[in-house]
Amino acid sequence: MNLKQLSHMLSLSQTTVSRALNGYPEVNEETRRRVMDAAKRHGYRPNPSARRLATGKTGMIGYVLPTGTSVDIDPHFVEFLSGLGDYARSHELDLVLSPADADDQETTYRRIVANRQVDAVYISSPRPADRRVALVNTLGIPFIVHGRSEGFDFDYPFTDIDNEGAFHEAARLLVQLGHRRLALINGDDRETFAIHRERGVRRALAASGLTLGERHVCSVVMTEENGYRATRRLLEQSDAPTAIACSSLIMALGVVRAVRDLGLTIPGDLSLIAHDDVFPWLKPENFSVPLSTTRSSIRLAGARVAERLAARISGLEEGARGEVWPVDLVVRGSVAGAPG
Amino acid sequence: MNLKQLSHMLSLSQTTVSRALNGYPEVNEETRRRVMDAAKRHGYRPNPSARRLATGKTGMIGYVLPTGTSVDIDPHFVEFLSGLGDYARSHELDLVLSPADADDQETTYRRIVANRQVDAVYISSPRPADRRVALVNTLGIPFIVHGRSEGFDFDYPFTDIDNEGAFHEAARLLVQLGHRRLALINGDDRETFAIHRERGVRRALAASGLTLGERHVCSVVMTEENGYRATRRLLEQSDAPTAIACSSLIMALGVVRAVRDLGLTIPGDLSLIAHDDVFPWLKPENFSVPLSTTRSSIRLAGARVAERLAARISGLEEGARGEVWPVDLVVRGSVAGAPG
DNA sequence: AGAGTCTTCCAAAGCGCTTTGGCTTTCCTG
DNA sequence: CAGGAAAGCCAAAGCGCTTTGGAAGACTCT
Numbered sequence: 001m002n003l004k005q006l007s008h009m010l011s012l013s014q015t016t017v018s019r020a021l022n023g024y025p026e027v028n029e030e031t032r033r034r035v036m037d038a039a040k041r042h043g044y045r046p047n048p049s050a051r052r053l054a055t056g057k058t059g060m061i062g063y064v065l066p067t068g069t070s071v072d073i074d075p076h077f078v079e080f081l082s083g084l085g086d087y088a089r090s091h092e093l094d095l096v097l098s099p100a101d102a103d104d105q106e107t108t109y110r111r112i113v114a115n116r117q118v119d120a121v122y123i124s125s126p127r128p129a130d131r132r133v134a135l136v137n138t139l140g141i142p143f144i145v146h147g148r149s150e151g152f153d154f155d156y157p158f159t160d161i162d163n164e165g166a167f168h169e170a171a172r173l174l175v176q177l178g179h180r181r182l183a184l185i186n187g188d189d190r191e192t193f194a195i196h197r198e199r200g201v202r203r204a205l206a207a208s209g210l211t212l213g214e215r216h217v218c219s220v221v222m223t224e225e226n227g228y229r230a231t232r233r234l235l236e237q238s239d240a241p242t243a244i245a246c247s248s249l250i251m252a253l254g255v256v257r258a259v260r261d262l263g264l265t266i267p268g269d270l271s272l273i274a275h276d277d278v279f280p281w282l283k284p285e286n287f288s289v290p291l292s293t294t295r296s297s298i299r300l301a302g303a304r305v306a307e308r309l310a311a312r313i314s315g316l317e318e319g320a321r322g323e324v325w326p327v328d329l330v331v332r333g334s335v336a337g338a339p340g
Numbered sequence: 341m342n343l344k345q346l347s348h349m350l351s352l353s354q355t356t357v358s359r360a361l362n363g364y365p366e367v368n369e370e371t372r373r374r375v376m377d378a379a380k381r382h383g384y385r386p387n388p389s390a391r392r393l394a395t396g397k398t399g400m401i402g403y404v405l406p407t408g409t410s411v412d413i414d415p416h417f418v419e420f421l422s423g424l425g426d427y428a429r430s431h432e433l434d435l436v437l438s439p440a441d442a443d444d445q446e447t448t449y450r451r452i453v454a455n456r457q458v459d460a461v462y463i464s465s466p467r468p469a470d471r472r473v474a475l476v477n478t479l480g481i482p483f484i485v486h487g488r489s490e491g492f493d494f495d496y497p498f499t500d501i502d503n504e505g506a507f508h509e510a511a512r513l514l515v516q517l518g519h520r521r522l523a524l525i526n527g528d529d530r531e532t533f534a535i536h537r538e539r540g541v542r543r544a545l546a547a548s549g550l551t552l553g554e555r556h557v558c559s560v561v562m563t564e565e566n567g568y569r570a571t572r573r574l575l576e577q578s579d580a581p582t583a584i585a586c587s588s589l590i591m592a593l594g595v596v597r598a599v600r601d602l603g604l605t606i607p608g609d610l611s612l613i614a615h616d617d618v619f620p621w622l623k624p625e626n627f628s629v630p631l632s633t634t635r636s637s638i639r640l641a642g643a644r645v646a647e648r649l650a651a652r653i654s655g656l657e658e659g660a661r662g663e664v665w666p667v668d669l670v671v672r673g674s675v676a677g678a679p680g
Numbered sequence: 681a682g683a684g685t686c687t688t689c690c691a692a693a694g695c696g697c698t699t700t701g702g703c704t705t706t707c708c709t710g
Numbered sequence: 711c712a713g714g715a716a717a718g719c720c721a722a723a724g725c726g727c728t729t730t731g732g733a734a735g736a737c738t739c740t
Binding site: 002003004014015018019022046047048049050051052053054055 | 698699700
Binding site: 045047048049050052053056058060065067068069071072073074075077078079081082085086088089093094095096097098099100101111114115116117222223224225228250253254257260261279280281282283286287288 | 433435454562
């Protein structure tokens with residue numbers, strides 16, 4: 001059942017039927033009702049391909065997915081996706097993932113924009129002066145950055161959490177508890193979030209005349225194994241830290257294992273605070289010693305990004321407003337006063 | 341730059357240019373070269389929307405993503421996606437995720453098929469007599485099931501691992517080691533994979549005249565917390581098992597924690613074998629006691645599904661061939677002879 | 681040389697929708 | 711009641727590609 005058939009059936013022109021269906025004003029309400037009725041009754045659904053060709057709108061939002069045999073998709077992604085999908089569903093938006101060589105995403109961005117394959121895109125895990133941000137900005141497609149990039153001469157719309165503030169708070173608490181040697185087990189420090197977190201820790205330390213030693217900060221891919229290794233390395237050096245801030249719950253698993261392997265205890269020998277993105281399958285309160293965390297639901301962020309994308313597509317949102325969400329510090333059993 | 345302009349520029353008809361570009365035989369090789377050349381030089385790229393409208397082909401594969409505020413996407417999904425994306429990239433295929441109410445996916449399947457939004461779909465986490473499988477089968481869109489459904493009067497193409505065989509092997513090993521009371525901490529037993537795993541365990545036990553007690557099998561959503569709870573329940577009952585087979589590494593984290601909380605040890609008091617889908621961020625060899633596993637890369641499965649989908653789209657694959665991959669049993673420190 | 685067969689190309693008809701520009705009709709105003 | 715505005719509808723022109731049904735010319739064969 002297509003427009004032609006439907007309009008013929010109603011003895012109306014395609015124009016009128018199309019307008020009636022799309023809510024244009026120049027059609028009699030009585031007629032509109034008739035049309036709507038018939039459309040529903042015959043289960044008419046406009047062919048999206050045709051509509052796309054005519055309007056250029058696709059009803060899809062895009063994401064360029066970095067891939068490669070040695071490229072792992074971050075497990076956070078799936079939670080973000082949950083939120084995104086949940087919102088998208090209620091607005092009849094689909095999400096198209098365009099896999100790209102991790103080292104050449106630019107080509108793919110250009111392609112999906114040139115081809116008008118999506119109405120908007122989002123960018124995640126941005127780095128300072130991220131080329132992708134600059135690119136989509138010049139390409140002129142609506143977009144939202146999840147996270148932040150820095151060092152551009154233009155503004156852009158983003159949704160981020162206050163990573164610096166969160167880790168500042170966490171470090172401040174540890175310092176207040178008497179810790180003098182803090183360590184940071186961070187994610188990839190080429191990404192902005194990691195930079196911000198380190199900045200937060202440094203700022204808190206500086207406020208008390210302390211510093212974050214060169215050897216007290218690790219930047220690694222966020223796996224359990226890397227958490228373990230980093231912790232071993234940290235705790236086996238001469239000026240071992242008495243407290244650790246850790247960028248992910250997954251790495252925290254490794255931290256806990258390492259501490260145990262070394263015959264130490266949390267929080268007796270080491271205080272630990274980790275960032276919790278709120279996974280349904282791994283909760284900080286369920287660690288053998290309940291974990292203190294800086295907490296921010298990445299799923300909510302996904303929903304928010306979808307919401308903003310939808311708003312930008314429909315022209316409800318404009319400009320380059322960036323929003324930064326505060327992060328909760330949740331204190332549990334894994335922190336205590338510095339030993340000794 | 342569109343076809344019209346390009347053909348005008350070459351003083352050829354659109355027909356000829358189109359054919360030259362798409363490799364049709366009825367065009368002079370000399371002409372083809374000229375066309376190809378000009379296309380490349382001017383960066384001509386056919387408009388996919390237009391092509392879609394004309395051919396019906398989209399170059400996309402679809403997945404209906406169950407969502408809802410209380411619906412969590414399985415973390416396995418992201419690994420599967422890695423593999424899928426990796427293959428898709430090399431074949432210029434995009435993946436479209438259509439979020440759907442978890443309780444009504446049918447509408448969405450119908451929509452994406454009716455709208456010709458994708459060339460093929462895949463289905464994951466199937467249940468016995470899964471309605472989605474029956475649906476896409478009748479809708480006539482190419483598809484592959486990742487996993488298996490059962491109880492249909494038709495065949496369908498799937499890629500699955502030998503869950504039954506894997507857990508049969510695991511249980512057999514445990515029995516050989518003298519264990520008499522096994523327990524199974526399984527995933528949602530409405531899904532086929534869980535049913536097969538249970539079947540495998542039962543078969544192994546039966547071969548030695550043993551059975552899997554009612555209270556020795558748990559079916560839960562695969563989270564760390566549920567692994568913990570299940571283990572506590574199992575180990576605190578009178579006829580506590582001496583060995584556990586566990587359906588996921590994430591739950592195994594909870595198992596290990598519960599065992600520790602109870603002051604017991606692995607493998608001294610309890611042997612443990614878990615299924616490992618091969619996450620880059622959590623490895624069985626890195627558990628405090630290296631974990632024995634049944635091992636099968638879900639990422640490889642993703643790549644394979646993508647490959648088969650591509651083959652079906654292009655007509656290279658037909659029929660309803662199902663394939664079942666063997667699963668490796670990897671023995672590590674977490675298993676030992678039964679205590680006592 | 682005439683008939684038949686390829687080869688190579690083209691004009692035009694879709695695909696199904698939106699949108700422009702215009703044409704009636706109706707309804708007010710003064 | 712003439713004149714103008716507003717309402718309601720339509721025909722047709724795109725959007726950019728593929729594909730059908732020829733047609734013209736070159737080539738082969740008898």
